[in-house]
Amino acid sequence: MEQMQPLEIVYKYNLNFIELQRIYNLLMPSIEPTATAHIQEQIEIIEQIISNGYAYLINGSVYFDTKKYMQDFDYGILSGRKVDELENETRVLNAQEEKRFFADFALWKKAGDDDMQIWRSPWGNGNPGWHIECTAMSTKYLGKHFDIHGGGMDLKFPHHEDEIAQSCSSLGCNPAKYWMHANMLNVNGQKMSKSLGNFFLPMEIIAGETALFKKAYSADVIRFFMMQAHYRSTLDFTEDALNAAEKGYERLMESLSLLENVSCNDSSSLDTKKLVDSFYSAMNDDFNAPILIANLFEAVKQINLLTEGKITCTILDKEELKNQLGGFIYNVLGLQGNTINSDGKLNPVMDLVLDLRQDARSKKDWSTSDKIRDGLAAAGIEVKDGNNETTWR
């Protein structure tokens, strides 16, 4: 354990997390409240629950009265658990004798001797129970009823279930319209876990610092890879799957610049509306990003046909497709498209090198041109001879 103050630990890992959010192009939250800065709000919610008759005080601790709650509300509505079935499933835990009923949970816990942080409350010194902070903070900043509450699958029960109970008993309603639970991550078919040693940190995989994979993958590729699975499904990280995602990602991004160069026509044989509608309907169906991506690849195919002049489109269609495709790639999927040649200094150098190679090629000096190509390949740069120009990456 690191020898630090509690706040020091919070600060350190928070800075780290913010950096991670930036690299992975996650939208920054407008507010990131902390539980310790909202003790008063938590106390107020507990008081509300008590005065509504759904909690009781005992020995300086406050417990939620689940039995009473069940008379008026449906406990287990989210997770589908039945309290009478739960009783014999419950594991034996320490210090539970205070509770009147096994399913009761702490709203406020009296301070113990080894507690590092203690707060004052109407019930004496102590600290808040482990569900109440979410109720207090979400209510304060989002109101008593908001659209979406997210979280990992593992928090569904009891944490989210108890949040609902707290909101219903204090404010009279379920806090969220929709509960979204993200599933777990696997590595090579196994769950990612510390004890199995098959885990990696988000920073490590983009730095190529995990022994699990031979090479580094860009944050964009990781994002794209994860978007290919539905958020409710488990996702398996394997080398083959990541490499496949990388290829597909590059093809998708390439199509944007390809579309840029498409020449337009008076008439359109491209059904832009149908294509664009398919993007929206995929996301409207419970954020089905895998379907969205499949539909984006349908657009890629159409763009290739346009590029080859096999189908036509009007300027209006082209602009519409460009805006929508770009919007879905950049704003919806959150891809950045900046992974290739991030070092600006390299560009003029590569222009020169490829120019020299082109000179050699036009003189049919294959040994020189191949020497340049092989040398670049050894440096990790791939040369791609197109019909009109040579590109690299």
Place this chain on the structure above:
RNA sequence: GGUCUCGUGGCCGAGCGGCUAGGCACCGGUCUGCAAAACCGACUACAGCGGUUCGAAUCCGCUCGAGACCUCCA
């Protein structure tokens, strides 16, 4: 032990009663000095065994396998 979820082609991964996604790999072709890249085409799977149905990857049952959760850590 209990509750729940999942098992899809070489790999990843959607679909969740009929129209049998998508990506990558493989194979065939176009292009190319060669190679690569790019593009086009082909590739028809749903753990097993029963059942329901005109029809099942999709519903039901059982078996096998994987996973999540089961209340004072958030």
